[in-house]
Amino acid sequence: MEFMNALKNRRSHYDIGRAVKISEDKITEIVKEAVKHTPSAFNSQSARIVVLFGKHHDRLWDITMEKLRKVVAPEKFEPTEVKINSFKAGFGTVLFFDDSTTTDGLKAKFPLYSENFGIWAQQANGMVQHSVWVALGQEGLGASLQHYNELIEDAVKQEWTLDKGWKLSAQMPFGNIVSHPGDKEFMDLEERVFVFEK
Secondary structure, three states, rough: OOHHHHHHHHHEEEOOOOOOOHEEEEEEHHHOOOOOOOOOOOHOOOOEEHHHHHHHHHHHHHHHHHHHHOOOOOHHHHHHHHHHHHOOOOOOEEEEEEHHHHHHHHHHHHHHHHHHHHHHHHHHHHHHHHHHHHHHHHHOOEOEEEOOHHHHHHHHHHHOOOOOOOOEEEEEEEEEEOOOOOOOOOHHHOOOOOOOOO
């Protein structure tokens, strides 16, 4: 039941802050353990993770703000600015990448499955994202999943000298929970889960 409770407690927290009671080292260890024990097709382990704290976290959201100013009309920018500042108000950000070199190598090694490796890599990355999200939630931290990928990817790789073969898939700002989201609505499970018994 502990696992199920962890799943239930995972929510999208947008109102986050920096009054975090656990250390950066502890958070880093949590992320590492979540990444290590998340499965991937052919044990490819193609997910690459970057954890940003302090000025690095701030810089990420400054870059995102700068890029958005170029594509959002000035008269419509205020809500965007509020949203980005809410992410920046957090304690840190986890960046999720896929190492395309690893994925492409598997395509060449196993041509029979070559069309599937990109899909499997995305699925594995999604599982890593969920694992990290739930693990952070277990420590009382709030997080959300963001996707400014194409807009910021090149600038992010340049800023932190990351491998050009890495493909950015998501950003997860996290911090202490300032306020909780409202109740979540669920579809009737009879419309989502189908069971055939003997």
